[in-house]
Amino acid sequence: MTTAFVPGMLPEEYESLRRTVAAFTDEEVAPVSAELDARHEFPYELVAKMGDMGLFGLPFPEEYGGMGGDYFALCLALEEIARENQSLAITLEAGVSLGAMPIHLFGTEEQKRELLPTVIDGRGLAAFGLTEPEAGSDAGGTKTRARLEDGEWVIDGAKAFITNSGTDITRFVTATAVTGTRTGRDGTQKPEISTIIVPNGTPGFTPEPAYDKLGWNSSDTHPLTFDGVRVPEANLLGERGRGYANFLRILDEGRVAIAALSVGAAQGCVDASVKYAKERKAFGKPIGDYQGVSFKIARMEARVAAARAAYYAAASKMVAGEPFKKEASIAKLIASDAAMDNARDATQVHGGYGFMNEYLVARHYRDSKILEIGEGTSEVQLMLIARELGL
Structure with missing residues (x-):
């Protein structure tokens, strides 16, 4: 039977976390948020402090450097931070649930041990490369392509609106790409979509200039270009064809x-x-x-x-x-x-x-x-x- 979380009646470990993050938000986030927003400045210092508090590691096992908590703990932290600064909250949300979580859920043991510690200490971020210029709600319309050549994935395409993808501390992007075709239940050929890890700095991988946005001004958001990007075949994340x-x-x-x-x-x-x-x-x-x-x-x-x-x-x-x-x-x-x-x-x-x-x-x-x-x-x-x- 599900143990229901009830507002105002949280177990002490959750309530303690909520109070800690609320105090951090009131004392350190609130005083600088307006200036960060006005200057469209990414909050590196606050991100590092959240890393020191263990917020980026909340739902991950201790063996990978995490806090051994769960996803609800992350949600409580997000709620408190977003009271004052949505840009900072989405930086945490995307860094954990979109950046690190795919590695945790679908990565090999080697990928987990190599990559998770680099993005759950607040000193590094990862991004989730799904949306494309012509594939938003229709994510199955992915146009980015990847082919195997001499033991490497060669990737060509573009992504749009990708959070945490162009910061000074971005470590990698997990990107969906069409890696072939498969036969659907109706007998027609459909794109086979897989997920590939692309480290920051890989030749041909370019975070384009940041968007000029209506809001979330101190959050990092870029379009991405993949032009003949080559990464090892072992950078496949999860089973081939299961990326979508x-x-x-x-x-x-x-x-x-x-x-x-x-x-x-x-x-x-x-x-x-x-x-x-x-x-x-x-x-x-x-x-x-x-x-x-x-x-x-x-x-x-x-x-x-x-x-x-x-x-x-x-x-x-x-x-x-x-x-x-x-x-x-x-x-x-x-x-x-x-x-x-x-x-x-x-x-x-x-x-x-x-x-x-x-x-x-x-x-x-x-x-x-x-x-x-x-x-x-x-x-x-x-x-x-x-x-x-x-x-």
Whole structure:
């Protein structure tokens, strides 16, 4: 039977972690977040500190340098960090669930021992190369190709919107590529998609100039080019032809993590709005005394409670090893909507100040939209939920 995680009733080891990360967020992340965002500066120092705290190693076994925890512990950390800085939270989320987790789940023992310690100490990052210029939600439309030649994979193609792919501490990218064809259940030929590890600095592998983004300004995001890239045949990650299926599993887990990040963003909007509504006066009294404001904030809090319960439920099943695909999609859908809705309402509560970038709610307004797009759009989540219902 699944042991359900319940908001407000966490076991002490989880609550202790949550408090520790909350204190780190309030004391070290919050004071520098506006400046990092304004300068579009990657937070190397904060990433290193999170590494020292063991956050990048939370769900990994101690034998590889991890903390021996689980995915729910990572979600709690993401929620607390995202209250103040979504860019930093997505750096952690992508570094763990998209960068290191594929190695942990599908790598050989040699790959795990060689690569995991380099990316779970906060001194290195890995990236997840799935999305392409013409293959986003339709990830099966991969155009990148890889062929075996003299004991090496030769890779040609391009990837788009890849997080953590161009930092000074990026160690490698795991990239999907078509490595041949296979016969589908309907008798037609379909692309065989595999996953290959490409170390940073490999000739022909180029992180192109960073994107000029609407939000997540201190997160690292690049298009990637593969032009005759050669890596050893042993750099195949997992079984040949299972790359697409394996990355779908990674995305299921990642959706729970994105839901947690979204809850943190939504909670940050509530906290900022409550504080502002108590301090800001209009017509002789705090604006929080007016129902037009207080009811708006109350609805924001209700969204947070519902979204947190949804991701806790999904995480409970995931950690217990039970099927959680539907619950992950529900959590991601509800939580990303809550983040965007709360950001809009928080900006309204703050009035003109909410339109100023130095205010937290303005950053959340810009940052939260991508939560309805990345790691599966809201429309994809609805499709997956309907499919799980047999529709």
